Amino acid sequence: MDYKVEAIDEHTWMIEEYDEAVSCYMYLLEGSEKALLIDTGMGQIPLGEIVEGLTKLPVEVLNTHAHIDHIGGNSLFEKVYLHEKEREVYRLHSGGFHNYFPQYAYHAARDNIIWYTGEPEMDLGGRCLQILLTPGHSEGSVCILDKERKWLFSGDTCCKAAVLLALDFSETVAVYRQSLQKLLEYKDDYVLTWPGHHSVPVVPEIIEQFRDAADLLLAGKERGENQKTQFGESLLFRYKDIMIDYREDRLR
Ligand SMILES: [Zn+2]
Ligand SMILES: [Zn+2]
Numbered sequence: 001m002d003y004k005v006e007a008i009d010e011h012t013w014m015i016e017e018y019d020e021a022v023s024c025y026m027y028l029l030e031g032s033e034k035a036l037l038i039d040t041g042m043g044q045i046p047l048g049e050i051v052e053g054l055t056k057l058p059v060e061v062l063n064t065h066a067h068i069d070h071i072g073g074n075s076l077f078e079k080v081y082l083h084e085k086e087r088e089v090y091r092l093h094s095g096g097f098h099n100y101f102p103q104y105a106y107h108a109a110r111d112n113i114i115w116y117t118g119e120p121e122m123d124l125g126g127r128c129l130q131i132l133l134t135p136g137h138s139e140g141s142v143c144i145l146d147k148e149r150k151w152l153f154s155g156d157t158c159c160k161a162a163v164l165l166a167l168d169f170s171e172t173v174a175v176y177r178q179s180l181q182k183l184l185e186y187k188d189d190y191v192l193t194w195p196g197h198h199s200v201p202v203v204p205e206i207i208e209q210f211r212d213a214a215d216l217l218l219a220g221k222e223r224g225e226n227q228k229t230q231f232g233e234s235l236l237f238r239y240k241d242i243m244i245d246y247r248e249d250r251l252r
Contacts (some may be wrong), residue, residue: 064153085135156195157195
């Protein structure tokens, strides 16, 4: 896979790892004492060297969730924060799940995960981040609020595309809707969102679209179209700029 680095500001970078099949965004946030790398992609690029070329500070990693396209480079780092609700997903995705992507090199997981609970704050030195637990796409998916800059790093929870709720370990549409409501309660705290895939950055109005779409599904006013993907059968509901991929038996 190839990669691109783009400076968002003097202390923040977006790293894109991509090929014709996949494109993943990682974000490096620098404070005055340490730096945080949000996600590690598929693990197919020299991420350790790339990050060292951008910051001289010690780098810790936080995964927005434990899917294989967000944890692939974890073994390159000493300290990786993951929400404890992602334990089972991590076990699966850091193990045999690479069979889904035989074209990519596989890095065995190692004992570098710090499992945290709740919604801790992280201080990088003059740069405070608030972790928000937003179950839906997976049980322990999180979004990260960068308070001073008014940014929300949203992982796979709110891309300008489909949210996948039909995966193993996804939550119901109703639970996802609660997470959207939580993000909307913080809406004065961010003016842009930075997702894990697709368009970047994305305006926060996208979160309202997901909430409204979830409401229509939960009220029985709309229903998605049947579809079959590599992950199995599901329903795809298209609404304005976004889509919800879900299962009929996993609405509530
Ligand atoms: Zn994911
Ligand atoms: Zn992803």
